[in-house]
Amino acid sequence: MNKTDALIIGAGPTGLFTAHQLKLIGLDCEIVDNLDKIGGQCIELYPDKPIYDIPAVPECTGEELTNNLINQIKPFNIKTHLGERVDEVKKDGENWFVKTNQGKTFLTPNVIIAGGVGSFEPRKFPPKECEKFENKSIFYSVKDKTIFEGKTVSIFGGGDSALDWAVELSKTSQVNLIHRRDDFRGAQATVDKVYELSKSGQINLYTKYQLTNVNGDNNLESIEIKNDNKEIKTIKTDFALGFFGLIMQLGPIADWGLNIDKKTVTVDTEKFETNQKGIYAVGDICSYPGKLKLILSGFHEGALAARACFKLARPNEKYRFEFTTSSKTIKDRLGVK
Amino acid sequence: MPKIIFNTHDNKTHTVEVQNGLTVMEGAVQNDIPGIDADCGGGMACATCHVYVEDSWYDKLAQKDDGEEDMLDMAFEPKKNSRLSCQIIVSDELDGLVVNIPSKQG
Numbered sequence: 001m002n003k004t005d006a007l008i009i010g011a012g013p014t015g016l017f018t019a020h021q022l023k024l025i026g027l028d029c030e031i032v033d034n035l036d037k038i039g040g041q042c043i044e045l046y047p048d049k050p051i052y053d054i055p056a057v058p059e060c061t062g063e064e065l066t067n068n069l070i071n072q073i074k075p076f077n078i079k080t081h082l083g084e085r086v087d088e089v090k091k092d093g094e095n096w097f098v099k100t101n102q103g104k105t106f107l108t109p110n111v112i113i114a115g116g117v118g119s120f121e122p123r124k125f126p127p128k129e130c131e132k133f134e135n136k137s138i139f140y141s142v143k144d145k146t147i148f149e150g151k152t153v154s155i156f157g158g159g160d161s162a163l164d165w166a167v168e169l170s171k172t173s174q175v176n177l178i179h180r181r182d183d184f185r186g187a188q189a190t191v192d193k194v195y196e197l198s199k200s201g202q203i204n205l206y207t208k209y210q211l212t213n214v215n216g217d218n219n220l221e222s223i224e225i226k227n228d229n230k231e232i233k234t235i236k237t238d239f240a241l242g243f244f245g246l247i248m249q250l251g252p253i254a255d256w257g258l259n260i261d262k263k264t265v266t267v268d269t270e271k272f273e274t275n276q277k278g279i280y281a282v283g284d285i286c287s288y289p290g291k292l293k294l295i296l297s298g299f300h301e302g303a304l305a306a307r308a309c310f311k312l313a314r315p316n317e318k319y320r321f322e323f324t325t326s327s328k329t330i331k332d333r334l335g336v337k
Numbered sequence: 338m339p340k341i342i343f344n345t346h347d348n349k350t351h352t353v354e355v356q357n358g359l360t361v362m363e364g365a366v367q368n369d370i371p372g373i374d375a376d377c378g379g380g381m382a383c384a385t386c387h388v389y390v391e392d393s394w395y396d397k398l399a400q401k402d403d404g405e406e407d408m409l410d411m412a413f414e415p416k417k418n419s420r421l422s423c424q425i426i427v428s429d430e431l432d433g434l435v436v437n438i439p440s441k442q443g
Contacts, residue, residue, distance in 0.1 A: 045382040117376045123443050126414045158410045180415055185407040210414070228417055245411040247385065247443035248376050263374075284378075293378045 002079075004030045005313035006110035006306075007098055009086050012040020013295050014283030015114035016069040018302030023076040024330055025306060027313050031078060032100060034085040034119040039066035041116050041284075042295075044246060055296055065295070075335045085119050089256045089279070094312075096278060109312040112305055113274075113281040114298070117263060119251045123244035125156070129214050130240075137220035138240045148173045148239060154223055156211060157243035160186040165241060167193050170202045176235060178206045178225055209233070214240065253285075261287060271308035272301045278312050280305040339432035343370045343388075346440040355427045361436060362386040362423035372438035379423040381405060385442040386422040387412040391435035398425055413443050 006022050008015045011033035022029040037043055042051075042062035050059050060068070084100035089111055091097070098106040122140035124130065130138050148169050154176040155166045163186040166177045177194065184191045197203040206225060212232065213224040222236045250263050259266040259275045264287035267273060272280045282305050283298035291297070310319040324330050331337070338354040341364050345351065355364030365373040365386070374385035381404050390398065395418045401409075405424050409415045422436065 041377070041382070045377060046380065049380075049382070123411060123413070159407075180410060181406070183406070185410065245384075247383070247411075 002030060002104070002106045004028045004106060004108050006112055006309045007032065007096075007106050007108045008112045008114055009033075010040060010114035010116060010283070010285075011035070011038045011080060011082070012114060012116050012283065012298075013042055013065060013069055014298030014302050015040065015112075016066075016073060017299045018112055018114055018282060018306055019076070019078050020069075020073045021303045021306035022309060023073070023078065024324070024333060025310060025319065026329070026333065027306070027309055029078060030081065030106070032081045032084050032086055032098075032104075032106075034083070036083045038070060038080065038082070039063070041248075042066050044120055051295070053294065053296065076333070085251065087252045109278055110309040111279045112302070112309070113253065113265060113279065113285055114283045114302065115253060115281075115285045117248035117250070117284055118253060119249060120246040121249050121251075123242070123247045125211050125214075125240070125242050127211060127213055130211075133214060133216065133220050133240075136218070137216070137238060138214070138242070140242050140244075142241065145169065151238040152176070152236060153239045153241060154178060154235060154237040155241045155243070158184045158186065159243060159245070160190065161243035162186070162241075163190040163194050165243070166203055167197065170197050174204075175202070176204045176206060176237065178209050178211070180208065180210050182207045206233070206235075211240070211242075264291075267301075270304070272305040273308060280308065339427050339429055339434070341427065341431070342433065342435045343373075344435065344437045345370070345372050346438060357428050359427050360423050361388070361425040361427060361434070362421070364427060365422060370438070372442065373422060374442045375423060381408055381421060381424060384408045384412040384421060387415070387442060388420055388422045388436040388438055389416055390418045390420050390425075391437065392418060394431075394434050394436075395420075397430065411443075413439055413441055 005027040006029040008031045011031050019029050043066050047063040084102045087101050088099040095107050095109050096111050149172045152174040153169050155162050156178050158179040166175050169175050198205040208227045209225040212226045215222045222234050224232055224234050226232045265274055265281035267281050267286045269288050272282050274281055282301035284293050341355050343351045351370050353368040362375050376385045377383035405421050409419050
């Protein structure tokens with residue numbers, strides 16, 4: 001059981017800066033995120049896209065912003081639990097008991113939800129029949145590539161994940177690469193490699209095709225793909241891999257007894273507290289009159305929620321406002337002279 | 338104000354007035370049209386505002402740029418007439434535009 005003054009759910013820009021604010025005022029915190037890396041939407045959706053509306057930063061990419069925030073909290077050595085989705089939040093006396101899908105548990109007076117639009121989950125194949133083969137012969141990520149050795153693998157998608165795996169698996173498997181159009185958005189070098197392998201017969205390329213049906217009893221036996229002219233091809237395959245990126249799902253947050261409206265959590269604008277005392281929501285996931293889904297708004301919301309956490313984490317102390325420019329205590333916390 | 342017509346998957350038709358200069362996605366969100374999630378808020382980064390544009394209107398829209406086509410790779414059941422509604426800007430010329438909303442966004 002991990003005990004902390006505040007648990008932050010979500011390691012996007014808002015979660016990271018909220019952690020900074022908590023540590024600055026002398027509170028402990030830990031961060032949990034379902035993704036296997038820090039940065040949230042900035043790193044998952046637009047790492048290379050420029051952002052122009054961060055105050056005092058004329059231009060930076062999602063990745064640069066993330067790296068700067070990581071640097072900014074480096075002095076605090078904050079414990080970050082990646083690849084874990086918070087599944088359960090329930091009252092335990094004066095505290096909140098929090099449990100992740102990996103079984104990790106926390107006890108804390110303050111839970112700050114900085115979860116963007118929820119947790120990222122892989123986008124799946126449209127046909128419903130695909131569900132019964134999931135994690136047996138249909139996958140949306142590769143954990144153990146040895147299971148594909150000597151088998152036929154049909155890979156769907158046009159980005160780097162699809163192309164990289166097509167190239168990699170073509171060394172030991174029969175690979176079909178299927179994409180909805182002629183253009184691939186992966187790195188040019190990989191695209192060239194795919195065409196080369198297609199010419200030499202190591203990859204069977206099907207462009208302008210999409211999956212329409214899957215067949216098999218326990219394991220996948222064949223798939224049906226259809227092109228724009230409605231021609232259907234049936235392909236024998238042992239596995240199908242889909243790489244269509246990630247989609248955000250509100251997920252378990254919906255079950256924590258919070259007031260939710262259109263996939264967002266209703267909060268007040270003084271503490272950014274939800275209808276549950278000690279649970280706050282900041283960043284894209286919170287809503288209040290006039291809410292703007294901007295990163296800068298998330299920073300403000302996190303700063304205020306952090307101050308609100310102080311009261312519950314240190315009931316016998318009084319919070320005193322200090323500036324970073326002049327406070328010796330804050331400078332000590334930052335490790336600067 | 339231009340009227341935009343949204344056909345949802347349950348065969349319901351929603352006709353709403355959308356101000357010039359707003360996107361079709363914003364028009365849908367402001368009017369609570371079901372089936373347009375717009376998770377990323379119009380940043381062309383999520384493909385959850387995906388719509389099928391009625392064929393007669395498709396060629397009247399400004400061309401897609403590469404980023405939009407890339408995002409449509411991620412959309413649920415993309416077709417030839419797929420667009421991201423956050424990239425269609427409403428103007429008088431688009432008065433009467435008909436878009437069909439997919440059965441789901443992901």
